[in-house]
Amino acid sequence: MTTLSPNAAPERTPRTAPGPTDTPEDPPVLAVRDVHISDGVTDREIVHGVSFTLTPGKAVGIVGESGSGKTLTCRAVLGILPPHFEITAGSVEITGTDITTLTPARWTALRGTTISAVFQDPASYLNPSVKVGAQIAEVLRVKKGLKRREARHRAVALLRAVRLRDPELVYGQYPYELSGGMLQRILIAAAVAAEPQALIADEATTALDVTVQAEILDLLAELREESGLALVVVSHDLAVVAQLCDEVLVMRQGEVVEHGPTHAVLHDPQHAYTRLLVAEHEQYGLDKFLEPKEAS
Ligand SMILES: Nc1ncnc2c1ncn2[C@@H]1O[C@H](COP(=O)(O)OP(=O)(O)OP(=O)(O)O)[C@@H](O)[C@H]1O
Secondary structure: OOOOOOOOOOOOOOOOOOOOOOEOOEOOOEEEEEEEEEEOOOOEEEEEEEEEEEOOOOEEEEEEOOOOOHHHHHHHHHOOOOOOEEEEEEEEEEOOEEHHHOOHHHHHHHHHHOEEEEEOOHHHHOOOOOOHHHHHHHHHHHHHOOOHHHHHHHHHHHHHHOOOOOHHHHHOOOHHHOOHHHHHHHHHHHHHOOOOOEEEEEOOOOOOOHHHHHHHHHHHHHHHHHHOOEEEEEOOOHHHHHHHOOEEEEEEOOEEEEEEEHHHHHHOOOOHHHHHHHHHHHOOOOHHHHOOOOOO
16 A cells, blocks of 8 residues: 655755746646635635645645635635635636636536546435446546547446446446445546546545545555646545645645645644644554655
């Protein structure tokens, strides 16, 4: 099992503006710059400035207390903020395009093909009356323009790639016939079907038992290593972020209180809230993810 993100930086580095320098040859998949999000109904600002850059193959984690604005930040990036919420300052660029310039049609085209997402509670994202394989095939027909037969063939290959045993059988099953872990694999297969450059995983393993969670995390790490998929990983669980991410943002009450290389932030937290989070997680064996990776 993966024990530490291969790119996690073991050395201490400054906590501000981390990440590689963007060059024209290596444009960020996602650039979030000082994003503020407000609730138009209450006229209250909920997220007070989030910034990070995601380059191909990189994984950024967002941790923090419930209600701190992690999911709203992800939804802003995906162009699916709830009604009345809006980005009131800052910018989000997806592969160099400012999302405020996107028409609904361009958004639809971008979702799935450039940026995709998986959330908690996979069953609620699947149509209960359609076979799961057909739901993946539909993504392939709509987003990749594949013909019915090709789409089926590719969907079975995707089910195999997310390590579902007997993918031909699973293809023909309905969501109610499958476990939570299997459904999350199916959602991941659907999310990566159109070969996006970035995947947002928002509490994607929270509802799963520990063993299944570990398998899904390995799967995400594998997708990242094999296809250069960039990841944004939202989790209340520091061990998840420690395992997958190069860099982590710690949010509290809509503020980013700490941001830096995962190893540095979790090993030597600077902010009192991060120290509290790390202390709370120690009993769950966070240490095993923080050991420097042995050269294999
Ligand atoms: N659809 C909505 N309608 C009203 N308020 C909302 C909505 N979505 C989020 N909020 C509010 O915005 C704030 C930030 O919510 P968000 O879901 O981003 O938090 P979070 O950090 O993801 O929390 P959790 O870890 O519990 O998922 C919360 O105070 C929440 O109540």
